[in-house]
Amino acid sequence: MNLNVTVLTLAILTVISGCSNYTPKPHGYPKIEFPNRSYELYDNECVYTFEKPTYSVVEVDSHKWSEPCWYNIKFPTFGATVYLSYKKFTSLKQLDSLTEEAFKLAGKHNIKADAINEREFVTEDSTMYGLTFELTGPSATPFNFYLTDEKEHFLRGSFYFDNQTKTDSVAPVYEFLKQDVMHLIETVQW
Numbered sequence: 001m002n003l004n005v006t007v008l009t010l011a012i013l014t015v016i017s018g019c020s021n022y023t024p025k026p027h028g029y030p031k032i033e034f035p036n037r038s039y040e041l042y043d044n045e046c047v048y049t050f051e052k053p054t055y056s057v058v059e060v061d062s063h064k065w066s067e068p069c070w071y072n073i074k075f076p077t078f079g080a081t082v083y084l085s086y087k088k089f090t091s092l093k094q095l096d097s098l099t100e101e102a103f104k105l106a107g108k109h110n111i112k113a114d115a116i117n118e119r120e121f122v123t124e125d126s127t128m129y130g131l132t133f134e135l136t137g138p139s140a141t142p143f144n145f146y147l148t149d150e151k152e153h154f155l156r157g158s159f160y161f162d163n164q165t166k167t168d169s170v171a172p173v174y175e176f177l178k179q180d181v182m183h184l185i186e187t188v189q190w
Contacts, residue, residue, distance in 0.1 A: 034176050035077070039183060044069075046086060048155060051187040053180045061085075073184070078173050079162040082181055087154045098154045102146040105158070106133040114138075121147070121185060128188065130155075134178075140164075142174055145185055153190045157181070 039051040042058055046069035052058060055077060061070035061084075069086035089095050106116060114137030121130045130147035143159040159181055161170055 032172055037180070039187075044071075047088075047153065047190055048086060049187075049189050050184050052184060056180070075177060075180075078177060080173070080177055081160055081162060082184070083158050083160065085156050087156075088152055089154055090152065095148065095150065095154065098148075098156075099146065102131070102144070102156050105156075106135070106144045121145070123186075128190075130185070132182075132185070143178060143181060145181070147185060147188055149190055155188060157184075 035053075035055045038054045040054050041049060042052045043049045048069070052073055053075075055075065057074045057076060059072045059074060060066075061072050063070075067085070067087075071084045073082040073084065075081070087098055089098060115135070117134045117136070119132045119134070121128075121132060123129070128147055128149050130145055133144040135142050135144070141158050141160050144157065146154065146156045148154045159177070161174075
């Protein structure tokens, strides 16, 4: 008799469960609402200024190895940060060392990156030049840069998402923020 009850129960459950109209949901992505672009001058006690997005927050770098005039530009809405480190130099040998270090730091990500695309940056009046490094693939940082006047100022920047992310899932955010980083680069003044 227990076997009949078990079979009857399973039959009823099969009929009941087969009556639902389940439709699988397509894979979705969250809607990202980007703010309107607007910038403001970030002036500080250091020797350089730049324009930053109004939806970003600048903090003094408090890491134990940080130096004066090192800043973190945070984008809280997007979980991203641009780390800026400034160095003053007095000789071409020091400039070469700083430039070499910038290449080395970008190159460390070559293990994970599919490619590193370098692009030269020169102001119209040729008073400042630099290089941008755009890293493609699953690198920890998708964008690095350095700027210098070749006389005494050197600024290096690196862009990171605050959490480990997949490149394709943050691509729209990265493309949006990359324009802000390029605006920062173009507006640096010594």
